[in-house]
Each structure stands twice: as structure tokens, then as C-alpha cells.
Amino acid sequence: MTAPTIKVVDLHKRFGPLEVLRGVSFEVRRGVVVSMIGASGSGKSTLLRCINHLETPTSGDVLIDGESLCFRNGVDGERKPRSLAEINRIRRNLGIVFQQFNLWPHMTVLGNVVEAPLRVRGLPRKQAMDVANACLARVHLAEKATQYPARLSGGQQQRVAIARALAMEPKVMLFDEPTSSLDPELTEEVLGVMRELARDGTTMIVVTHEIGFARDVSDRVMFLHNGLIEEEGPPEALFGAPKSERLRQFISKHLR
């Protein structure tokens, strides 16, 4: 058995008096697709943002290939919080796709995708361009390279956002409700690309409301409730024979 690519250890997140995450632990191994489902407010998105350190966890840790994202060992063996520069370095291993795409409107599609390989990975321009074009091809948007994001449909923008994250060649791809702000007829093209990534062996953590996607594509499903993992397991077990009452209610609400 290989070591986990990503390991979340007793993660807590508190916003003032509100404890959004109340001790979440799990592991994801290489090539595994995990879906996170749960009602809004259950902490799914916060969990994803904590994994990526866009939110600083109140306590707990995230390990990527065994390396802590939150702490480093000081000279005296003491655990110290990492500096922003260190977090940035480790964070390169995690690609995140947001609900609202968040493409940079002043750059072309290719510009959006080439930015990180060029300036963060420091690849030579020619090589960075090749990487970017290959990533655009993977999301089937090679022909839109010179367009500006504003000219693209929501589904196309989200696929560019996926290509932008892929261009860093991350070890894990995080998806934060990637289809929630899309019209129903556009969600399929994005889910299609995600299915292809899963088939290619990409390690993925997907926060989603798409029960169909969670059931068909993921190796494991986690059901979050009130900041805790209420139930987890292979999709057949979780959707076929849910143990918790809350999960049963959630499924019946979402699978009409």
C-alpha cells in the first residue's frame, strides 16, 4: 500500500463563535477520487479551503506526501507555523477549481493557463507554452487560446480554470462545487472533463451537489454534517445502504 498523497489530521476551523469544522481526519491515496457531499453549511467548502490553506485552520494539520502544510520543525524540534513563502511552495502541489471559475479577465485563455508554469514553476517560455497548450487540449479548448474569458460560456470558463490548475501539474486536484454556478445544460461538459481526469488517474477531492457524479465517478464518498464526517465509504455502500438517518434524508432530497 502506498503512503497517502494527502492526509488531513483532526482539522478544526472556527470563525468567531462558530465552529465550522470540528475535527475532520481522512486520507486520500494516489489516483483516488473522493467526493464530499453534504448540505450547505456542513463545512465542505471550508474544509477544501483549509486543505489549500486559503483559510488557516484553527488547529490540525494537512500533510501532502508526508510534508506538513501548516507546520515546520524548528531547530529545537518545536513545531512552528510555516511562513507564507513555505506555504506557497507546498501549495503548488494542490490545484483548486472554484465555484465561480475566478479566471483573470485581463489575460487571454492561454495567458491564464501559462501564468503559473511560467512564473511559479519558472519554466522557459517555450516549454511553459507547451504545457499550457497541452492542458487546454485536455479540457478540449485548444481553439479558444487567444480569446478573453469574457467571451466564453460559463462551462468553457470553468474548463479553462481546470486547465489553469492542471498546468501546475499538482499531485491533487481540489474541486469546490465546480458546477454549482453553471446552467444545467453546461454542467455536463465540465463533469465530462472531470470524468476524463479521473479516468487518467488524477487524485481528486470533489465537493459537489452532483449526486450522480459522486456515485458514478468517485472511489469514495464522504458525507459531511455539522463539521464532521458523518459517514464515508464506497459510493455503492453509501448510496445503496446509508447508515445514518441524515444521509438517508439528504439522498432522498437530492435523488428525486
Added chain:
Amino acid sequence: MSESLHQALDLSLFWEYRNVLLHGLAVNFYVFAASAILALLVGLGAALARVNRLWPLRALGTLYVEMFRNAPEYIMVVWVHFVLPLLLSYLIRSRLEFNPFASSVIGLGLVYSGYFAETFRAGIEAIPLAHVEAGRSLGMPEWLVFRRIVLPQVVRRMLPESVNQFISLFKATTIVSLIAVPDLMYDVTMITQQEMRPLPLYTGAALTYFVVVLAGSSALRALSERWRAKIYA
């Protein structure tokens, strides 16, 4: 038409001195360009102070902006030319003088840095945090996020408003003749003393400024519209 009105609108005298006056206009451009650059750089710095996490920096930025934005250009230019060197001389204990050109650039630059700081600040605050987070999540360091993602969008957003400020700044360069910078208005005053016919010269100067400002601002507006149209489709 009355004789005096006819004389006031007769531009032949203005045309006669066109070479001198053109040199004066060039000086206006130099002062404008140098003070615009100063105002933009200092304005950006002040804006960054105003959006900083640390409150003492924010307070300092606000104090700076309010001080210079609310100072009349006329007084600032004179103050920088005559009082600031005295103050600095006292501080460094040796005699210091500014040449009129430098004083004009510093005076106008400081006043307009106050305006530009506010434009920059509004622009920075209008950039969605999500764009910044997208950069951070790819491992971009903060300064790279600012330089590549925030600043280019801020510049595009602030273009329409900055055109107005550039116009004001260019018009404000007409006051530098007060401290004997040889600009267009300075030449007009000199020629008036020889020819004793100020009115046609002022008419000519007014027309010149009108044409220059209109042409410059139209070009800038067209340019900024074209640039923005690509993004905000």
C-alpha cells in the same frame, strides 16, 4: 465688431511668436510628464499604505492623501519652491535650493499623488478577492499576485477617471510660470511686456491649451475604451 474685440481675436501676433511659444508648450509637456510620473508612483505607494493590514500605515496613508489632495496646486508649488528648501537646509545644515522646474514637478506631483492615491485605492478595492485567491492557490507569492493580477486590472479600471486627472494636471502646469519656469504662459507674459498687447496672446494660449487637451484626452479615452472592451465584453 468693435476695434478692441477685433484685436483681441487677431492671432497674427501669436503666430509671429510661434517658435518661442512652441518651446514654452514643450516645457508644459515636460513638467506634465515628470509630475505625472511622480504622482503615479507616490500615489500608488500611498494607496498601498491605505489598504495595508497595519493600521498605523493606513492612518499615515490617509493623512498624506488628505493633506495633499486638499492643498491648492498654486500654494503647493510656491511652498515647495520657497519654504521647503529652507526647511531642508535647516535640517541638513547646509544651503539648499530647488530649481524652478524641480519645484514645479514636486509641487504638482505631490498634489496629484493625493488624487491618484484615491483612484488607485478604489481600483484595488474593486478587484475581487477571488482573483487574488486563484493566484495564491497556484503558489504565486503576494508581490507576484499584485503585479500580475491586481495591478493590471486596477490600471484598466482607473483609466477613465485618470484621463480627467491628467487633464487637470496638464491645465495646472500653467501656474508654473509663477516661479519662472519658462512655459507657454511665461512666454505669453514676456511677449506681452514687449508688445503691450496681451489679449490676442491670451486668446492664442487658450486655443492652444484647448486643442492640446482635447486631442490628448480623446486619444487617451479611445485607447482606454479599446483596451477595456476586450475584457468587459
